[in-house]
Amino acid sequence: MTKVKICGLKESEHVKAAEQADAIGFVFAPSKRQVTVEQASELAKHVPVDTEKIGVFVNATIEEIEKTVMQVPLTMVQLHGDEPDELVEAIRVPVIQAFSIRSKEDVRKLENSKADYVLVDAPGTDYRGGSGRVFDWSLLQNATIDKKRLIVAGGLHAENVRAAIGQTEPYMVDVSSGVETEGRKDSEKIHKFIQQAKGGSMQETIEKKGFFGKYGGQFVPETLMKAVKELEQAYEDAKGDPEFQKEYHHYLKEYVGREQPLTYAQRLTEAWGGPKVYLKREDLNHTGAHKINNAIGQALLAMRMGKRKIVAETGAGQHGVATATICALFDLECVIFMGEEDVKRQELNVFRMKLLGARVESVTKGSATLKDAVNEALRYWVTNVEDTHYLIGSALGPHPFPTMVRDFQSVIGEETKRQILEHEGRLPDTVLACVGGGSNAIGMFYPFVKDESVKLIGVEAAGQGVDTEKHAATLTKGSEGVLHGAFMKLLQDDSGQVLEAHSLSAGLDYPGIGPEHAYLADIGRVQYKPITDEEALAAVVTFSRLEGIIPALESAHAIAEAEKAAKDMTSEEILVICVSGRGDKDMATYADKLEGLA
Numbered sequence: 001m002t003k004v005k006i007c008g009l010k011e012s013e014h015v016k017a018a019e020q021a022d023a024i025g026f027v028f029a030p031s032k033r034q035v036t037v038e039q040a041s042e043l044a045k046h047v048p049v050d051t052e053k054i055g056v057f058v059n060a061t062i063e064e065i066e067k068t069v070m071q072v073p074l075t076m077v078q079l080h081g082d083e084p085d086e087l088v089e090a091i092r093v094p095v096i097q098a099f100s101i102r103s104k105e106d107v108r109k110l111e112n113s114k115a116d117y118v119l120v121d122a123p124g125t126d127y128r129g130g131s132g133r134v135f136d137w138s139l140l141q142n143a144t145i146d147k148k149r150l151i152v153a154g155g156l157h158a159e160n161v162r163a164a165i166g167q168t169e170p171y172m173v174d175v176s177s178g179v180e181t182e183g184r185k186d187s188e189k190i191h192k193f194i195q196q197a198k199g200g201s202m203q204e205t206i207e208k209k210g211f212f213g214k215y216g217g218q219f220v221p222e223t224l225m226k227a228v229k230e231l232e233q234a235y236e237d238a239k240g241d242p243e244f245q246k247e248y249h250h251y252l253k254e255y256v257g258r259e260q261p262l263t264y265a266q267r268l269t270e271a272w273g274g275p276k277v278y279l280k281r282e283d284l285n286h287t288g289a290h291k292i293n294n295a296i297g298q299a300l301l302a303m304r305m306g307k308r309k310i311v312a313e314t315g316a317g318q319h320g321v322a323t324a325t326i327c328a329l330f331d332l333e334c335v336i337f338m339g340e341e342d343v344k345r346q347e348l349n350v351f352r353m354k355l356l357g358a359r360v361e362s363v364t365k366g367s368a369t370l371k372d373a374v375n376e377a378l379r380y381w382v383t384n385v386e387d388t389h390y391l392i393g394s395a396l397g398p399h400p401f402p403t404m405v406r407d408f409q410s411v412i413g414e415e416t417k418r419q420i421l422e423h424e425g426r427l428p429d430t431v432l433a434c435v436g437g438g439s440n441a442i443g444m445f446y447p448f449v450k451d452e453s454v455k456l457i458g459v460e461a462a463g464q465g466v467d468t469e470k471h472a473a474t475l476t477k478g479s480e481g482v483l484h485g486a487f488m489k490l491l492q493d494d495s496g497q498v499l500e501a502h503s504l505s506a507g508l509d510y511p512g513i514g515p516e517h518a519y520l521a522d523i524g525r526v527q528y529k530p531i532t533d534e535e536a537l538a539a540v541v542t543f544s545r546l547e548g549i550i551p552a553l554e555s556a557h558a559i560a561e562a563e564k565a566a567k568d569m570t571s572e573e574i575l576v577i578c579v580s581g582r583g584d585k586d587m588a589t590y591a592d593k594l595e596g597l598a
């Protein structure tokens with residue numbers, strides 16, 4: 001399907017109108033559509049995480065471009081002047097180079113471009129682009145340029161865009177003047193343009209919403225369907241509402257303490273003797289883990305929906321504590337379901353939740369762990385759905401939960417991407433995160449999914465070994481089925497009964513996996529590796545002593561796999577580990593299992 005870019009956005013209502021576009025453009029060059037870095041940075045907060053944010057420049061210096069890329073931040077750069085090859089090659093994000101097309105001779109120039117993409121446009125009038133004029137598309141006939149690099153612009157609008165796509169078969173179409181009325185962007189024209197450009201496939205996209213390939217969906221009882229649909233609509237509205245995004249980011253900064261550093265791990269780098277190792281410090285968040293990023297987002301959404309009662313599940317207790325914390329902050333009633341086994345393992349977190357004013361319900365059914373806590377929380381939601389929001393803690397459950405949790409956690413990957421560019425001037429080679437349901441991992445991976453040079457590794461819990469019956473290695477050993485409202489990969493027996501998962505880490509012993517992870521595994525974009533309890537415990541000791549950071553047992557799985565991955569990497573390479581949480585909650589387990597230390 002041809003991608004769509006809407007260029008020259010200056011107002012948040014038009015950024016929202018363009019939410020179905022694949023890319024949006026901010027013009028920093030002289031133009032009636034010019035914006036400052038500060039304006040673009042504010043508007044960028046309202047752009048969906050999977051939309052490219054492209055800055056348009058005309059003969060700017062590399063310093064200006066780099067500073068703008070960092071500050072907004074931008075994911076791509078469009079050069080619309082006479083920029084030399086050296087400048088094109090020096091830019092660290094993908095580059096689009098624009099060419100004015102008057103003749104076949106101009107078309108031949110495209111082939112020599114050093115940019116990732118070439119944009120063909122009519123010659124500018126007052127400014128270097130955005131003139132609203134069409135060039136002769138037939139000049140592109142027989143051009144040898146790779147169509148996967150081709151972007152067509154120049155005087156496009158809803159009525160001619162299908163013809164342009166038919167004649168030129170580009171990777172992307174780009175519009176500015178054609179979605180304006182009297183010099184100002186027009187939301188209705190933006191919608192119409194996107195709909196036309198995407199043609200019939202737009203309908204398909206809408207129908208498939210809530211699925212990642214074949215995974216996901218809304219497999220819930222009828223009694224929950226109304227609430228799920230209401231939530232879907234409410235999230236869609238909130239996602240595009242600048243005020244909601246502003247409030248969410250306000251709490252991330254002022255209450256959670258973001259942004260969190262991307263720390264260079266010097267001693268670990270030296271000890272492993274391979275790549276430069278960086279740590280994304282989710283352990284520094286208020287409450288000690290990444291869970292609060294999502295809890296804040298969902299609590300704000302619940303209040304927007306007029307719901308002031310919250311139910312949640314918790315495994316390791318981190319999500320329970322994050323939810324209880326936010327409920328205290330916003331004065332919401334809070335019930336947390338927690339498996340009896342986890343209540344025992346995570347005594348400290350149980351007390352924290354109670355101290356914060358939450359009611360903790362111990363679940364004795366099944367294996368009395370995370371899966372059973374989710375079951376009970378869902379049951380509670382069914383009977384209290386009118387005034388209660390289910391604040392799920394991982395990228396699990398029926399649509400829109402997996403998408404919503406991913407979006408709220410994507411702040412991890414977005415910050416990491418910006419920070420590594422600041423530290424190293426380029427993207428990392430490998431990024432690792434642990435995976436239970438998969439929320440810290442999907443938040444870290446999602447902003448990197450399109451960057452094919454970045455290897456992504458999810459680390460699941462192998463417990464006592466994947467060839468024993470005591471593990472939680474869903475992607476290594478699981479098969480397709482439905483759990484907690486979504487089609488996913490899970491551990492089950494031949495008759496479809498869900499098996500007990502095991503991991504010493506209470507946050508990873510879930511028998512399923514978020515549907516987006518199942519999809520990313522299928523298409524080979526993310527590799528999933530198992531790490532045993534023993535390997536994770538060894539990593540706890542190494543990491544604590546080399547870096548002075550006691551990691552959560554969950555995060556230690558990612559660290560253990562990182563050490564393995566580092567063996568095949570050189571000192572020229574960069575590896576990033578998501579330290580999803582700190583180990584305070586695991587002290588009793590560490591004291592018990594790390595013989596000789598207690």
Ligand SMILES: O=C(O)c1ccccc1N[C@@H]1O[C@H](COP(=O)(O)O)[C@@H](O)[C@H]1O
Binds near residue numbers: 128155
């Ligand atoms: O849009 C502008 O104001 C602009 C200014 C300077 C350079 C490029 C600009 N926009 C780009 O111009 C083309 C065509 O736009 P239009 O649809 O013909 O108005 C497009 O690539 C914009 O990204």
